[in-house]
Amino acid sequence: MSxxxxxxxxxxxxxxxxxxxxxxxxxxxxxxxRVITYRIAYLIEHKGVMxxxxxAMTFTNKAAAxxxxxxxxxxxxxxxxxxxxxxxxxxxxxxxRRDIEALQIPSATPGQPPIGHTKKFVIYxxxxxxxxxxxxxxxxxxxxxxxxxxxxxxxxxxxxxHMLDPQELYLQSADPKTEKIAHLFEEYRKELRKANALDFDxxxxxxxxxxxxAAPVREYYNRRFQYLLIDEYQDTxxxxxxxxxxxxxxxxxxCAVGDEDQSIYSxxxxxxxxxxxFEKDFPEAKIIRLEQNYRSTQNILQAASTVVANNIRRKGKxxxxxxxxxxxxxxxxxxxxxxxxxxxxDHIAKYLREAGRAEHSGGETPRAxxxxxxxxxxxxxxxxxxxxxxxxxxxGGFSFYERSEIKDMIxxxxxxxxxxDSISLLRVINTPTRGIGKSTIDTIERLALExxxxxWGALGEAIRRQLLPQRALAALKSFxxxxxxxxxxxxxxxxxxxxxxxxxxxxxIPSPAQLQEAQTLQAAADDSMPDDAAAFGPNEFENPAxxxxxxxxxxDEEGDEADSRAGVPPAVERASRPLPxxxxxxxxxxxxxxxxxxxxxxxxxxxxxxxEDTPEAFSRIENLRELVNAAADSRDRGETxxxxxxxxxxxxxxxDYDERSQITLMSLHAAKGLExxxxxxxxxxxxxxxxxxxxxxxxxxxxxxRLCYVGMTRAMDQLILTRAVYRRRYGTDLPEASVxxxxxxxxxxxLIEELGRRRTxxxxxxxxxxxxxxxxxxxxxxxxxxxYEDEDQSASWKRDGTPASRQKPTAPAKPxxxxxxxxxxxxxxxxxxxxxxxxxxxxxxxxxxxxxxKVRHPKYGEGTVYQREGEGxxxxxxxxxxxxxxxxxxxxxxxxxxx
DNA sequence: CCCTGGTCCCAACTT
DNA sequence: GGGACCAGGG
Numbered sequence: 001m002s003x004x005x006x007x008x009x010x011x012x013x014x015x016x017x018x019x020x021x022x023x024x025x026x027x028x029x030x031x032x033x034r035v036i037t038y039r040i041a042y043l044i045e046h047k048g049v050m051x052x053x054x055x056a057m058t059f060t061n062k063a064a065a066x067x068x069x070x071x072x073x074x075x076x077x078x079x080x081x082x083x084x085x086x087x088x089x090x091x092x093x094x095x096x097r098r099d100i101e102a103l104q105i106p107s108a109t110p111g112q113p114p115i116g117h118t119k120k121f122v123i124y125x126x127x128x129x130x131x132x133x134x135x136x137x138x139x140x141x142x143x144x145x146x147x148x149x150x151x152x153x154x155x156x157x158x159x160x161x162h163m164l165d166p167q168e169l170y171l172q173s174a175d176p177k178t179e180k181i182a183h184l185f186e187e188y189r190k191e192l193r194k195a196n197a198l199d200f201d202x203x204x205x206x207x208x209x210x211x212x213x214a215a216p217v218r219e220y221y222n223r224r225f226q227y228l229l230i231d232e233y234q235d236t237x238x239x240x241x242x243x244x245x246x247x248x249x250x251x252x253x254x255c256a257v258g259d260e261d262q263s264i265y266s267x268x269x270x271x272x273x274x275x276x277x278f279e280k281d282f283p284e285a286k287i288i289r290l291e292q293n294y295r296s297t298q299n300i301l302q303a304a305s306t307v308v309a310n311n312i313r314r315k316g317k318x319x320x321x322x323x324x325x326x327x328x329x330x331x332x333x334x335x336x337x338x339x340x341x342x343x344x345x346d347h348i349a350k351y352l353r354e355a356g357r358a359e360h361s362g363g364e365t366p367r368a369x370x371x372x373x374x375x376x377x378x379x380x381x382x383x384x385x386x387x388x389x390x391x392x393x394x395x396g397g398f399s400f401y402e403r404s405e406i407k408d409m410i411x412x413x414x415x416x417x418x419x420x421d422s423i424s425l426l427r428v429i430n431t432p433t434r435g436i437g438k439s440t441i442d443t444i445e446r447l448a449l450e451x452x453x454x455x456w457g458a459l460g461e462a463i464r465r466q467l468l469p470q471r472a473l474a475a476l477k478s479f480x481x482x483x484x485x486x487x488x489x490x491x492x493x494x495x496x497x498x499x500x501x502x503x504x505x506x507x508x509i510p511s512p513a514q515l516q517e518a519q520t521l522q523a524a525a526d527d528s529m530p531d532d533a534a535a536f537g538p539n540e541f542e543n544p545a546x547x548x549x550x551x552x553x554x555x556d557e558e559g560d561e562a563d564s565r566a567g568v569p570p571a572v573e574r575a576s577r578p579l580p581x582x583x584x585x586x587x588x589x590x591x592x593x594x595x596x597x598x599x600x601x602x603x604x605x606x607x608x609x610x611x612e613d614t615p616e617a618f619s620r621i622e623n624l625r626e627l628v629n630a631a632a633d634s635r636d637r638g639e640t641x642x643x644x645x646x647x648x649x650x651x652x653x654x655x656d657y658d659e660r661s662q663i664t665l666m667s668l669h670a671a672k673g674l675e676x677x678x679x680x681x682x683x684x685x686x687x688x689x690x691x692x693x694x695x696x697x698x699x700x701x702x703x704x705x706r707l708c709y710v711g712m713t714r715a716m717d718q719l720i721l722t723r724a725v726y727r728r729r730y731g732t733d734l735p736e737a738s739v740x741x742x743x744x745x746x747x748x749x750x751l752i753e754e755l756g757r758r759r760t761x762x763x764x765x766x767x768x769x770x771x772x773x774x775x776x777x778x779x780x781x782x783x784x785x786x787x788y789e790d791e792d793q794s795a796s797w798k799r800d801g802t803p804a805s806r807q808k809p810t811a812p813a814k815p816x817x818x819x820x821x822x823x824x825x826x827x828x829x830x831x832x833x834x835x836x837x838x839x840x841x842x843x844x845x846x847x848x849x850x851x852x853x854k855v856r857h858p859k860y861g862e863g864t865v866y867q868r869e870g871e872g873x874x875x876x877x878x879x880x881x882x883x884x885x886x887x888x889x890x891x892x893x894x895x896x897x898x899x
Numbered sequence: 900c901c902c903t904g905g906t907c908c909c910a911a912c913t914t
Numbered sequence: 915g916g917g918a919c920c921a922g923g924g
Contacts, residue, residue, distance in 0.1 A: 045913060059914070091912050126913090242904060268913065374911055379915080396913085669912045707912085730915070745906055830909050888901070 003038060003074060007031075015039045015287045018047055018227070021248075021273070021282035026117050026414040027319045028304070028713035029295030029675065032257055036229055037067055039255065040083055041074035043227055054083035055247065056229040061087055061655045063231060063673060073148040088240055089200065091448060092207035093646050095221075096121070096198070100206065102214040117196055117206070120418045120453075120642070122650035124192065124199045126422045127407075129153055132195075136187045139449070147180065154179045156188060160201040161237045161269025171699060181279060194454055206240035211246045222249035233258030233278075234671075237269030239489025245281075252282060260315055261308050264622070264669060264707050266699075272313065293319045293713075295675050300719050300749050301433040304712035311702045328753035330720035331744070336376070336735060337683075341384035343756065344370055344680045345724065349388050351720045353677055364716070369664045371671050373689040377682065378665050385663065395666035396653040397721045405605075405620045406627055410648055412599050413592070416486045417641055419456035423450075426455065432608050437473040444476075482602060489590050489598060490641065505556075591635035592644045593628050668711045679715035681708075684723040685738035707745045720755065721747070 004012055011031055014024045015038045024030035040056065043049040068085045084091075097119055106114035124132070133156075135147040155178075159169045165190065166398065170182035192199065228247050230236065233256035236244065248254040256278060257422070263272045279285050293301055301321050334340035348368045355366030370381050375397050385392045394402055400406060408431050408831045411424035430436040448458035462468055463476055481784060590598070598607050605883065606624060609617040634644040656668040658843045664676070683689050689708070694700035721744060726735035 061914095087914070203914085264912075265914095267911080376910065433901070435900075439900090583919080648914070654913075667912065694913065 003041065007034075007038065007637055008290075008292055009037050010288055010290050011038075011593065014206075014290065017286055017288070019253055020048075021252045021278075021285040023233075023278045023285055023287045024253045024255065024258055024290060025315065025317065026257055026290040027317055028262065028710070029293040030290035030319070032231075032259075033063075033067060033673075035068065035290065036255075036257060037070040037074060038233060040071050044075050044083070049227060051081040051083045055225040055228040056083060056085040056231065057091065057225070057244075058085065058231045059087060060652055061090070061237060061650070062085075062657060064090075064651075071120075071498070072115070078465050087650070088243070089203050089650050090646075091202040091812075092243075093123070095207045095210065096203065096216075097642060099214065099217050099648075103206065103210055104215055105323055115621065117193070117198065120196060122195070122197045122414045122418050122421045122424070123203070123646065124195075125421065127402075128197070129199050130424070130708060131423045132188055132191050133184065136184055137192060137818070140184070140187065142184075146203070147177065152181055152184050156185045158269070159185060160205055161239070163205070163238050164262075167523065188550060191422075194393065194420065195422050196418050197423070201239075201244040204237075206245065208239045208243045208246070211243065218246060218249075221247060222251075223309055226251065226253060228257045230254065232259075232588050234260050234263035234272060234275045235265040235268075235270040237271055237276050240271075241271065241274050245279050252284070254282070260313075261311070261317075261706055262672065262710050264672065264710060265770045266703055274633050275314065276313075285454075286877050289317060291317055291319050293321045294836070296321060296713060296716060297323045299328055300712065300715050302405075303329050303747045303751050304709050306748050307712065307743055308705060308709040310746055310896070311705055313699070313702055328748060329716045329751050330755045332720065332722045332755040334722060334724045334756075336726045337380050337728065338384070340682060340722050340724045341380040342387070343390040344381060344682065344872065345384035345390060347680075347720065347755075348385075350676070351388060352390075352662060365662075366678075367659075367662055367664070367676050368680070369671065369674070369676040369714065370680040370682060371666060371714065373668060373691060373707075374683075375611065381665050381682075385665075390663055391661070392507045392665055393658055393661040395657045395664060395670050399650060399651070399653045399656075401648050403620070403623055405609075405623055408605070409599065409624065409627055410645070411598060412486075412603075413641060413645060415456075415483055415594065416490060416595070417645065419483060419487075420454040420679065422455040432603055432605055434478060435471065436479065437472075438878055438885035440468060440472045440476070441536060445573075475789060480822070482599075485602075486595060486599060488516050490595060492590075504836055536811045591631065591641075592641050593631035593635055595641070596628050596631050600628075611674070670713050671679075672710055675714055677715075677717045677876075678720075679718070680720050680722060681711045682722045683727075684741035684744050685727065685739055686739070688727070689741055705743065705746075713888050715763075757811060867898055 004015065007015060008031075011034070013538065014022065014035045018039070024032070024035060026035065036056065042052055043054060044051050056067060058067065062086045062088055068082070070272060071083060071085070086094075096117075100117050100119060100121065101114075104114040104118075130149055130153060133152050137147075137149060137152070159165075164172070166182050166186035170179060173179045173182055177512055187610050192202070210219065225247060228244070229242055235258075241256065244254065244256075256275070258275045258630075260272060260275050261276070263270060279287065283351070296304075298321050301319055305319055332340070332343055334343055348370075352366050352369060372378065372381075378394050378397060382392065382394065408428060411427040414421050414424040415428060426585050429441065444455055444458045444462055447453070449457050451458060451461065453461060458477055459480060463473055466473065468476070474784075606621055631644060632648065654666075657664065657666070657670070657674065668681075687695070690701055691703035694704050723740055723744065725738060725740065727738055728735045783791065
């Protein structure tokens with residue numbers, strides 16, 4: 001009973017109420033993760049529940065991994081079997097990889113394959129989705145100026161998240177634009193089906209549809225999972241909600257944990273009603289409130305609570321903490337965004353130094369976070385941290401898997417797995433260039449459209465029917481061969497190996513006897529580790545908690561029996577499936593990393609980069625090596641190509657948060673679930689936070705306020721709010737004056753302490769105060785500049801020996817009331833700021849060059865006109881340049897002058 | 900056909 | 915600051 005003693009009465013009740021529906025309303029910092037993990041441990045240790053019959057759903061891989069580790073610590077060593085802790089999306093992928101073919105419908109034509117996705121489906125990411133929409137719009141001849149692909153995509157996603165199909169969207173559309181979108185939605189779906197692809201939304205939708213329509217599959221999962229936990233319940237959308245209902249089955253052993261004040265994903269379809277109406281869905285539900293906050297000081301908690309109390313749509317709660325008082329909420333008003341970032345860097349440098357000195361006395365490791373509304377704000381903070389020589393980590397933004405060289409290789413793998421994936425095919429068909437140009441691709445696309453084939457199919461058809469010039473056909477054949485060889489390699493039947501002597505190559509080809517042996521091994525493996533384990537077993541996560549291959553040992557018989565009893569087609573097919581590229585199937589079969597090496601080698605990808613001989617090219621080569629390593633790790637975990645690709649598709653930017661890092665920069669959304677001793681909440685300006693796109697609708701503003709609440713409650717000891725009086729919206733534009741965020745005014749003034757220099761006088765350029773007492777009534781440009789000179793400098797700053805005054809910008813002497821003053825201000829900080837020039841008309845009368853005339857070209861210098869073709873501006877003239885030879889130039893464009 | 904450089908337009912959060 | 919797109923030159 002030891003670990004239960006660490007819980008307060010409410011937490012304990014939440015842990016011990018194991019049966020029937022439970023809603024745990026867990027305020028920020030109230031020990032939510034602790035309750036979930038203890039609850040799982042309690043079920044296993046005290047209730048004798050089999051670990052593998054517990055399913056916990058989270059939103060991020062990070063949360064799942066952490067939960068798994070903590071459960072492991074509590075019940076470690078007790079059993080090889082593990083509870084299933086997974087994100088919604090990963091769970092759905094695994095459900096679909098196992099049984100999606102149960103959704104297929106027989107083809108009308110006998111002998112034809114059934115219609116619908118196969119297990120080899122690929123996952124389309126945001127940019128793939130955009131490409132599909134663009135191409136569909138092009139085919140329908142729609143103007144992408146009036147209706148941007150982006151807008152179409154977001155409407156399609158909206159419809160999916162509300163479980164509307166194209167027909168339903170069409171029926172409820174009240175304007176021609178929505179009708180058009182419904183039409184596009186329909187076409188989009190057809191394209192994805194043709195490509196055997198699913199987008200992110202589909203993963204949830206199709207898994208839900210599968211459980212809904214295929215009773216045997218649903219029954220299997222209902223038998224399999226007896227206890228269901230859902231984290232971040234306030235952020236579930238409609239498909240997730242329905243999935244939950246179906247997994248809860250008749251038993252209703254569902255435990256939802258959430259906080260309506262932290263619902264920040266309504267734009268992704270999250271429906272706050274799910275949490276507000278849990279009691280309606282499950283009338284026998286027990287509601288437990290966790291209101292003791294263990295994280296923050298009273299000042300922080302009070303400030304955050306007061307802000308969020310301005311919302312109407314909430315259940316309301318009273319969070320309390322035993323950490324009385326605490327440091328006041330800091331507020332710093334910077335003259336501009338750059339200064340705001342320097343202030344944060346300076347403050348963090350000091351904080352880390354002091355914490356370093358105090359380290360001997362023990363305590364929490366010093367960690368600080370800078371939070372912002374939009375990822376583009378990170379740039380200024382990164383620059384400031386670098387100037388202070390501080391090590392930091394940025395969460396989110398550009399992901400490894402979004403880099404072009406990585407996307408290229410992943411696309412190759414996707415095509416090899418599923419050649420019908422036309423989006424990936426288009427990406428790699430001429431990457432690196434192999435002579436397949438625009439006109440060739442156009443021809444194939446037209447053929448695909450005419451025949452209803454995928455691009456890959458049309459490509460084969462074009463070769464067969466010799467529809468293109470010989471050169472193009474040869475190029476296409478070489479591409480076809482490349483993909484075919486890679487596929488053969490994956491299947492273990494590839495004969496030719498580059499860079500290998502024929503002898504070793506032959507040695508690598510499995511003999512019929514070897515193949516037979518491998519097949520037997522595979523069959524044996526299938527027996528001891530049934531298909532469920534193949535679908536759910538070795539998986540993409542390093543965390544052993546995810547590896548629940550063994551979890552099926554006890555329940556496999558039941559599972560398989562159920563499948564065959566009910567006659568689920570996939571189970572039958574599984575028995576006779578071809579040899580997968582698994583390591584245990586025989587050493588001759590290649591892993592994903594070997595496949596990648598083969599591709600890189602055969603395409604000459606790295607050789608071409610090496611030839612570029614630029615730092616960028618070498619960093620891209622490094623990235624490719626990293627990808628090969630990742631694939632090797634994947635192989636070591638026993639994953640197949642499918643699983644490697646699923647991992648690549650589902651890994652999120654936010655998953656790379658590293659708690660060992662002392663300084664973390666990230667968006668407010670990415671910060672959910674984390675805590676830091678010191679937190680900066682930046683950019684508190686109307687239009688930025690709350691964001692301009694939310695300010696029209698009260699519900700949206702409430703969500704921004706919840707986001708503010710989430711940000712504030714990340715802070716344990718100190719919270720600092722900052723704002724820039726002038727901010728540049730785009731890199732080069734004029735800085736714009738900002739209005740302080742409404743959320744600033746919602747923080748009780750007595751809790752606030754102003755940081756930086758005290759400002760008094762008022763200057764016309766600043767805002768003139770909205771006035772909560774104790775807040776600056778006006779902005780004094782002259783005195784508000786954050787001064788470095790009078791602060792301690794970080795050690796690294798001084799280390800280079802440059803006199804401080806040389807490096808450090810001086811304060812602006814004038815208010816920003818004219819464009820010249822602004823330019824001067826930026827010049828004083830060594831920043832470029834160009835005053836826009838009035839365009840000057842080009843002098844006319846220098847056109848109409850004739851043969852024999854001397855002309856001057858900006859690049860080629862002086863030359864003699866040799867020949868003239870055509871008339872007017874369009875005329876092409878050929879010029880003889882002494883150093884460059886003959887050049888044919890269009891007179892209108894070439895900047896020729898009389899010499 | 901391929902590469903480059905200029906221009907235009909954009910810029911919210913994320914599985 | 916930067917990605918997408920286009921047109922020109924090689």
